[in-house]
Amino acid sequence: MAFDCDLFVIGGGSGGVRAARVSASGGASVALAEEYRMGGTCVIRGCVPKKLMVFASGYRDMFEDARAYGWDIADGTFNWSTLKGRMHNELDRLEGIYRKLLDGSGVEVFDSRATVKDAHTVLLADGTEKTAKHILVATGGRPALPDMPNADLGMTSNDIFLMDEMPKSILIVGGGYIASEFACILNGLGVEVTQFYRGDQILRGFDDEARGLVADQMTQNGVDLHLGTNIAEMMLEKDRDPDGAVPTSQQSGRQGPVWVKATDGTERAYDAVMFATGRSPNTDGLGLSDAGVEIGLRGEVVVDDYSQTAVPSIYAIGDVTNRVQLTPVAIREGMAFVETVFNGNPTKPDHELIPSAIFTQPEMGTIGLSEEDARAQEAIEVYATSFKPMQQAFAGREDRVLMKLVVSQATRKVLGCHIVADHAGEMIQLAGVAIKMGATKEDFDRTVAVHPTVSEELVTMKEPVRTA
Structure with missing residues (x-):
C-alpha cells in the first residue's frame, strides 16, 4: 500500500x-x-x-x-x-x-x-x-480541574501567563511541584499567597527531609501554607452576599473575588483561586x-x-x-x-535515574531514591548537612540549604542525591552524571572540593548522620 x-x-x-x-x-x-x-x-x-x-x-x-x-x-x-x-x-x-x-x-x-x-x-x-x-x-x-461545585471559578497554570493584571491575593490548591512553584513565584512578585494541600506535606514522593525544608522556607518567606486542608465550598463573593458592595476583578475575565470555605472551617475571599491538582x-x-x-x-x-x-x-x-x-x-x-x-535499532527510552528540579524558592534538585524508598529496599547510610549559606547569611537572612546523599551499605553506590539550595537544578544536573555512571560514596570522597561553594559539601561529608 x-x-x-x-x-x-x-x-x-x-x-x-x-x-x-x-x-x-x-x-x-x-x-x-x-x-x-x-x-x-x-x-x-x-x-x-x-x-x-x-x-x-x-x-x-x-x-x-x-x-x-x-x-x-x-x-x-x-x-x-x-x-x-x-x-x-x-x-x-x-x-x-x-x-x-x-x-x-x-x-x-x-x-x-x-x-x-x-x-x-x-x-x-x-x-x-x-x-x-x-x-x-x-x-x-493539560491541567485538570477537580470535580467539585464551582471549580470553574478557579484558574489553572495555563491561565497564569494570560492574566490581565496581577491579583492582590490568591489561593493555590495543590501540593505538587506546579502548585508549590507558583506559590513561590507569586509570593516573590508581591501577591499574598495562601496554599492548601490535603496531604501532610507538600511535594509527595520526594525525599521527606528535603521537602520538609522547602516547606519551612516557603512559610518563612511568606507563603501561608495550610497542610491537611482542602476547599469545602466556594462561590463568587458577590453571590454569597448579593447585597454587599463587592469590587469586580479583571482576573482572566472572572466576576470578582471568590469566597472559599476550607475544610478546617476558616472562610475568606481571594482575588483569584488556582487549582494545581493534577494533569x-x-x-x-x-x-x-x-x-x-x-x-x-x-x-x-x-x-x-x-x-x-x-x-x-x-x-x-x-x-x-x-x-x-x-x-x-x-x-x-x-x-x-x-x-x-526508522534506524532499525530497537531502543527503549531510559526512565531510570532521571535528575529533576523543582523551581521553588529555594530550589530542590533530586536524582535517585529518597531516603524513605531506599530504606525500604536495603540497608543504607545517610550523609546530610544543613546550614546557612554564606551569601544569604552575610545579608542577614535565615535561609538554609540541604546537601544529602543516600548510600547503599552493600555496594557503596550513591542511591540518591537531594539538594535544597539556590541553583539546585544546576547542581543536580552535574551530580546526576556521576550517579548515572554508578558513582560510589568513595568516588565523591576522592573528589577535591571547590571552596568556598555550597556544593562542596557533597564531597566533604565523611560520617553518616544515620544508618537504616
Missing part, C-alpha cells in the same frame, strides 16, 4: 517536533499537525514562561541583599504588564524557531486538529485525510479507542517499552502516555522512537 507519508505526528510539542524533524532529516517523509501553537506545554504554557517568572520573582530578595553588600539600591515596583509582554514576545520567538526547524527538515506542517481514523489514517479538522505508514501521538497533557493526558476525541489503541484508567495511551501501542503502526510518547511527565524525557522517547522505527 502506498502512503501519503512515512510518519504522521499528532502534536507539536517538544517530543513530537524532535521525532518529526529527526525522522525527516534521516530521509523519511513526515507530516505534523498541531491545533494550537508549536512548542507545546513546555514552550508555550509551562517550563519556559514559568522559569522566566521564577527569575522575575527572585529580584525582590536580590534588592534587599544588595544593600547588605554595600549597594545603594531602592526597592522597585513590579510591573506585570511589562513582564507579560516581554515574556510572550519570547514565546513567539521560540515558536518561530520550532517552525523553522521543522521547515528546514522538510516536515509538512498542518495548523489543524488531527484525529486518528484507523491504523494508518489521520483526519484533519477540515475533512482532509492523510495516510501514513506510522502514526506518532504526542499530544501531551490529564490529551486523548479525548482523538479516535484512538475506535482505532484499537488501549486507553488507561487515567486517559493515558498505553504503550510498551518501545512506545508502541496495541496497534502496531501507532506509537505514543510524552505526557500523553503518563509515564514520566518531563520535557527532556519526551524528547528522549522521541529519539528512541526514531531509532526503533
Whole structure:
C-alpha cells in the first residue's frame, strides 16, 4: 500500500517536533499537525514562561541583599504588564524557531486538529485525510480541574501567563511541584499567597527531609501554607452576599473575588483561586479507542517499552502516555522512537535515574531514591548537612540549604542525591552524571572540593548522620 507519508505526528510539542524533524532529516517523509501553537506545554504554557517568572520573582530578595553588600539600591515596583509582554514576545520567538526547524527538515506542517481514523489514517479538522505508514501521538497533557461545585471559578497554570493584571491575593490548591512553584513565584512578585494541600506535606514522593525544608522556607518567606486542608465550598463573593458592595476583578475575565470555605472551617475571599491538582493526558476525541489503541484508567495511551501501542503502526510518547511527565524525557522517547522505527535499532527510552528540579524558592534538585524508598529496599547510610549559606547569611537572612546523599551499605553506590539550595537544578544536573555512571560514596570522597561553594559539601561529608 502506498502512503501519503512515512510518519504522521499528532502534536507539536517538544517530543513530537524532535521525532518529526529527526525522522525527516534521516530521509523519511513526515507530516505534523498541531491545533494550537508549536512548542507545546513546555514552550508555550509551562517550563519556559514559568522559569522566566521564577527569575522575575527572585529580584525582590536580590534588592534587599544588595544593600547588605554595600549597594545603594531602592526597592522597585513590579510591573506585570511589562513582564507579560516581554515574556510572550519570547514565546513567539521560540515558536518561530520550532517552525523553522521543522521547515528546514522538510516536515509538512498542518495548523489543524488531527484525529486518528484507523491504523494508518489521520483526519484533519477540515475533512482532509492523510495516510501514513506510522502514526506518532504526542499530544501531551493539560491541567485538570477537580470535580467539585464551582471549580470553574478557579484558574489553572495555563491561565497564569494570560492574566490581565496581577491579583492582590490568591489561593493555590495543590501540593505538587506546579502548585508549590507558583506559590513561590507569586509570593516573590508581591501577591499574598495562601496554599492548601490535603496531604501532610507538600511535594509527595520526594525525599521527606528535603521537602520538609522547602516547606519551612516557603512559610518563612511568606507563603501561608495550610497542610491537611482542602476547599469545602466556594462561590463568587458577590453571590454569597448579593447585597454587599463587592469590587469586580479583571482576573482572566472572572466576576470578582471568590469566597472559599476550607475544610478546617476558616472562610475568606481571594482575588483569584488556582487549582494545581493534577494533569490529564490529551486523548479525548482523538479516535484512538475506535482505532484499537488501549486507553488507561487515567486517559493515558498505553504503550510498551518501545512506545508502541496495541496497534502496531501507532506509537505514543510524552505526557500523553503518563509515564514520566518531563520535557527532556519526551524528547528522549522521541529519539528512541526514531531509532526503533526508522534506524532499525530497537531502543527503549531510559526512565531510570532521571535528575529533576523543582523551581521553588529555594530550589530542590533530586536524582535517585529518597531516603524513605531506599530504606525500604536495603540497608543504607545517610550523609546530610544543613546550614546557612554564606551569601544569604552575610545579608542577614535565615535561609538554609540541604546537601544529602543516600548510600547503599552493600555496594557503596550513591542511591540518591537531594539538594535544597539556590541553583539546585544546576547542581543536580552535574551530580546526576556521576550517579548515572554508578558513582560510589568513595568516588565523591576522592573528589577535591571547590571552596568556598555550597556544593562542596557533597564531597566533604565523611560520617553518616544515620544508618537504616
